[in-house]
Amino acid sequence: xxxxxxxxxxxxxxxxxxxxxxxxxxxxxxxxxxxxxxxxxxxxxxxxxxxxxxxxxxxxxxxxxxxxxxxxxxxxxxxxxxxxxxxxxxxxxxxxxxxxxxxxxxxxxxxxxxxxxxxxxxxxxxxxxxxxxxxxxxxxxxxxxxxxxxxxxxxxxxxxxxxxxxxxxxxxxxxxxxxxxxxxxxxxxxxxxxxxxxxxxxxxxxxxxxxxxxxxxxxxxxxxxxxxxxxxxxxxxxxxxxxxxxxxxxxxxxxxxxxxxxxxxxxxxxxxxxxxxxxxxxxxxxxxxxxxxxxxxx
Numbered sequence: 669x670x671x672x673x674x675x676x677x678x679x680x681x682x683x684x685x686x687x688x689x690x691x692x693x694x695x696x697x698x699x700x701x702x703x704x705x706x707x708x709x710x711x712x713x714x715x716x717x718x719x720x721x722x723x724x725x726x727x728x729x730x731x732x733x734x735x736x737x738x739x740x741x742x743x744x745x746x747x748x749x750x751x752x753x754x755x756x757x758x759x760x761x762x763x764x765x766x767x768x769x770x771x772x773x774x775x776x777x778x779x780x781x782x783x784x785x786x787x788x789x790x791x792x793x794x795x796x797x798x799x800x801x802x803x804x805x806x807x808x809x810x811x812x813x814x815x816x817x818x819x820x821x822x823x824x825x826x827x828x829x830x831x832x833x834x835x836x837x838x839x840x841x842x843x844x845x846x847x848x849x850x851x852x853x854x855x856x857x858x859x860x861x862x863x864x865x866x867x868x869x870x871x872x873x874x875x876x877x878x879x880x881x882x883x884x885x886x887x888x889x890x891x892x893x894x895x896x897x898x899x900x901x902x903x904x905x906x907x908x909x910x911x912x913x914x915x916x917x918x919x920x921x922x923x924x925x926x927x928x929x930x931x932x933x934x935x936x937x938x939x940x941x942x943x944x945x946x947x948x949x950x951x952x953x954x955x956x957x958x959x960x961x962x963x964x965x966x
């Protein structure tokens with residue numbers, strides 16, 4: 669066990685929280701990337717397959733109703749509904765798995781054992797919190813969605829406030845109820861700084877996601893040109909669109925894009941972790957108390 673290079677419970681301004689996030693990623697890129705790839709990667713890969721089926725069904729239905737007749741919504745939902753529901757379910761499970769793995773790795777790092785740990789240890793810690801995390805995610809998502817119905821601002825306010833509940837649940841011993849109630853007390857007077865940090869970190873993640881999306885964009889454009897030529901030569905045969913989404917190149921490109929996209933979610937999560945530690949230090953002085961204990965023990 670060794671002292672982590674980046675102190676966790678420490679007062680940081682906006683810039684220092686971003687610097688800590690970048691420094692953490694730079695120091696732990698290999699270990700964290702490997703955990704996310706091996707644990708969250710298969711779920712993201714499954715999602716890319718389901719997404720491909722949804723897109724294929726959607727375009728297929730569009731060609732079938734291209735005669736100008738009004739769309740048959742019953743047939744549409746029967747064709748698309750099952751795959752779409754599965755896509756949303758797998759997406760939700762995958763996002764929460766990424767949350768659990770990222771914060772589990774971060775917790776082990778803060779305890780000074782991240783460099784000694786294995787993917788299996790991160791997986792065990794992540795799975796031990798996963799069930800409760802799903803409950804927390806369902807409750808916070810439901811509350812945020814309800815808030816959105818009362819204009820937009822209540823939903824945004826609740827979404828940012830309850831985002832702190834995730835690191836609280838992962839880093840502390842309390843359960844879902846504690847994470848939910850404690851998020852409101854910790855974020856008091858620091859809502860705007862939390863919102864700003866999430867906005868900037870999500871913007872950084874979006875830029876990185878675009879890199880992973882390049883193979884999909886290239887393959888999609890090439891397949892579209894090929895499909896247009898095939899439609900012209902086959903007098904508008906709609907099966908060309910099905911062939912586009914069933915090609916091996918498209919499957920590979922979508923898999924790279926989906927896996928890369930979900931792994932970049934760790935960037936705002938790490939930033940949120942350092943915002944949590946900043947709020948805890950500001951209100952409780954936990955890092956200062958640890959320093960005092962270490963000083964007394966010498």
